[in-house]
Amino acid sequence: MAVTEAARWRREAVEPVLAAYAAASGVDAVMVSGSTARGDADRWSDVEVGVFWERQPTLAERKAVADVARAAEIRTVNEGTPPWYDHIYLGAPRPDGLMVEVVHTLTSSVETMLDDVLTSHRPDGPSLDAIKGIVDGRDVRGPRAELVAGWQERVHTYPPELALAVVRQNGNVEQFWRWQMLVDRDNPLLLAREFMRIASQLLTLLHALNGKYCGHSSAFKRLDNLDLSLAPPSLAARIRAVFTRPAPEGAQLLHDLVEETYDLIEVQLPEVNVDLLRANFRSNRKPLDALPSAD
The missing domain is CATH 1.20.120 (Four Helix Bundle (Hemerythrin (Met), subunit A))
Incomplete structure (x- = not known):
């Protein structure tokens, strides 16, 4: 599939966000996902970014990345148990900026989720969506970027039991x-x-x-x-x-x-x-x- 112009410039625009997360302490890996990763984004598309942490990030750490990436605005959506969500706006504040929807989770949570879906064959909707995000993931970076490649290899074969x-x-x-x-x-x-x-x-x-x-x-x-x-x-x-x-x-x-x-x-x-x-x-x-x- 040819990459749309909307996907091309979104990949460029999100580069500072990916680089900032990859350099943050406690981050194992970061990737872009969704339509920007697949290459079929259009002019209405947000950008989805997945961040995998070795331990729970603080709110200050999450906001610091937006500052490093020179975001126009950041909105933290929820706290508590993973996943955690941030909406980072590039170029202009909400609603005019490009929204980067950041989904934070723990590396260990991904491992558990993959076991539940691929081994125990539990058809949990949010977990299936998370795996779809991993399948689409690209521009992976971070000190343990190889984790994502391993997950992608693991989910490549869809179990008939699932x-x-x-x-x-x-x-x-x-x-x-x-x-x-x-x-x-x-x-x-x-x-x-x-x-x-x-x-x-x-x-x-x-x-x-x-x-x-x-x-x-x-x-x-x-x-x-x-x-x-x-x-x-x-x-x-x-x-x-x-x-x-x-x-x-x-x-x-x-x-x-x-x-x-x-x-x-x-x-x-x-x-x-x-x-x-x-x-x-x-x-x-x-x-x-x-x-x-x-x-």
Whole structure:
């Protein structure tokens, strides 16, 4: 994939931040991740940076890096247990500057998380997102930069047991019939939310089938860049149409996408009881105009 101009200049702009963290005491490694690392950033993109510490950093240490990098502003988002978050603005204060979203965690926490996901096969959403960040990571530096290369090698093969766990956790698409109720109630807000819930669930399943780490809908920012070889045909165009066509057409499109995804699961993961998933998905609740007869 060609690197966009937006990604190119963002990589240059974040260099002082990466260098400052790499030189900070207690930092094992630092990397850029997300769309800037992948090369598909656009003019709306923030920059994601991961920092791996040998011990918990102080707030003063985190702010000092922003000063060294000549940031226009830094906002610390939370304290307590890792991960910790900072928003560093380059060029201008919030909201006009380039936001660098810094995610701090402990090296030891990453090791534990990888064991949980890759060995124990726990499909925790935030952990899957963290692994996606490691997969995308580039421009790695720091005294123990080789750690990230080791993690990337470890996550290169997506365990089939993890795919099975993700599908079992997310495969039950329930209450599809609700779209009819929300149309009757003339509630497009909740209808869009229902369609979004099901579409996100479907994309999570497809990522698992394709051995792609994905924990939540932030992985779906660019529908045309999903890179899913195992998927219903014309996936991106059909998902867009779900939200732009009249509700009955959108619902039928979404219904077909779910059924086709179940077809793929049936072939790729025969351990999954797809018949049960289909039965739950196809269950229907009819509106009541009178008390049903007991006969």
